[in-house]
Amino acid sequence: MTLAHTISLPAPTRAQSRAGRRRAGGRQRTGYIFVSVYLVLLLLFGVVPTLYALYLAFTKTNQPWHWAGLSNFLKTGRDYRFIPAFEHIAIYLAIWLTMLVVVVLFLALMLHGGVRRVVPAFRFVFYIPGALAGAASVVVWAFMLEPELSPWHFALSSIFHFAGFQSVILPQHLPPVFAVIAFWTGAGGWIVVMNGALNNISDEVIDSARIDGANALQLALRVKLPLIKKWVVYMLILAFATGTQLIVEPTLLEPASFGTISSYWSPNQLAYWFATQMDNFNYAAAISVDLLFVGLVAAGLLVFRSKFFELD
């Protein structure tokens, strides 16, 4: 572990802030200018909407500044679709996050340990699916999952014995189906990020491990993995947040399924339903705040357990 302390971890914000502290004057100002663009966007599209959602969640339906206490949370919580939606998301997250961590790390470590010449090509190939815009890639999947049209007709019909699209998208299949879609669209980007993190490990560290007799597997698991642990936590925090907010996949597959996928499959869809079909933004905000709470708790646990913000 002493080795780790000699390496500056590639966490960009911290590096910036440390650099900012050390260097005074003009440099600092330049830093603020760079950060300000993000800060403005964060305020406009992150902080202000969150505060607005909190305000809506604790006020009465369409009655500004009439405090509702917890009633919006209780009413939405007792809705017959609330528990199932969270159950769906929990199963989905369990599958997706496991897949993400295991496969992304496996491929990134393979890539890093592999022949240097082919690394850029593979990195590019892994990234391609992620370059497709989210909605478009879901539409691609609508075709991939229809046994009659899919290029994987053989697998769907002969291995899984699906009779048609409807049997592919049965409710019990949806969490793995959405996990596969999310993985396919998102994992490539993370492989590239992990590859970048691995490239930051200095050659001396790897060479000395080799001299000490570490084989490729030991090198990957005992040396490289601990050094990029914080990046894995970072990936998990972001993936958990986006995963709980799942909406595009079920919403786009619903019309393709001729309406056999529930319109309230995920909590975000339920919130959307309250906002658009009942014109009740307060209920929608309450569910959004539920999701925010779940995301914050998960992020908090990961941060504290991994000592994410501790300086080396």
Add this chain to the structure above:
Amino acid sequence: MKEQSSRPSRRTWAGAVASGLAICTAMGLGTGVSAASPHANASSKPIVVWVDSARLAMVHAWQQANPSVKLDVVTFDGGSGGDGSIQSMVGLDNRTGHGWPDIVFSENANDVQSLGQAPFNFPATLNNGLVSNAILNNFTAGVNDPCMIGKKLECLRNDLGFDVLWVNVPLMKQFGYTIPTTWQQWQAIGEDVAKHHPGYIIGEQGVPWDEDIYLQPAQCHLNDVVAPFVVESNPKDPNCTNMTKLLDPLLKDGSVPIANDFGSTFAKQYGGKVLLTVGPAYDSRAIFEGPGSALNSPKGTYEAAAPLKWAGAKQTWTGNVGGGLWILSSHSSQLAAAAKVMVGLATSTVSQDQSQGYPGYAPAAKSWIAIQDKSGLFARPLAPVFAAAAPLIWPDWSQTPWNVFSLWGQNVVPNLVSGSTVTSQLSVMATAIANSAQNYGYQVKG
């Protein structure tokens, strides 16, 4: 109040931009903006019409016949499959206090039931003189029932989706069957087909509109609004169970399999194998005959036969799958003019001749069906069968703020696909209806 007072300023601003653009155009900077028609009233705003792509041909035909009326046609998904897009957009417009269309077309026969009540309160009432009784009386009886909120008429029905029996004439002859007139005869054919001609089908199930094909003609009281805000939903009603028990063996033996004739693979799987099917009138050109239809069968393959009757019953009833609505916005700043346009779209033959479904307006229906029959695509004229079937839609399968299609699709279809019987799903559906009904403040009677 706040919203109202802010409106003129926005208009002034928009007006300034518009005049700026007009100046640019006049100076030759514009990019091919055509001069307004000489008949157009320059001071009037265009009437904003939202339609789905399937209705564009109707609007274009009407616009061509009425070039002096300025229309601003916006295409959207028509609320397809009960996705609630009209509710979302109207909800946002209600919040901002502007942006409503003058006329909107909905693909969902039940949409006015939610749009016509709080919190949306969107449609204008039509039967208080805005549309003359002479016109309203010409609609086929009962057609505008989905438009009624209490005693107020809040939309005009575009088309009907009443079910008939579709018959593959050469195949029936080849197999030696006679056209069934009762559900029981139809079932007997199904069982015989399964034995002697496996792979051929006499219908389909496992689609969101199953209940309109089978439960509604059976007079099943599963979604019957018996009083304002009271719905009767009885899964043990013998009318319901008799029909599902008739269907169960056919699902099992494959003569009425899980299939979707609007699905992308239907023709590949069942092309040339649809012996009979119970389906809406608009299946004629959508599924069976003519270019662009799913099966695109050789001319004269299919014909329509009268809706099936329950053996021993006095009266034949049929189901209805969809049928769109024309809704006029109560917020329209030119209500009378917009009402005229909407009546034109819903009733004129120039528009309705382009309709995909059987027009709800009886005189337009006559013209529409004559065109269908003139094509000579069907083995026998559709006109007499359609005219007799249109008034037979069972009225007690109610249009409600919740979309019964969606409920059947999301709660029942996956179970049918997994191998459940239809009979076992009546209670599942009743629970789904009860949950939704309570959401909208309805009381549920068993």
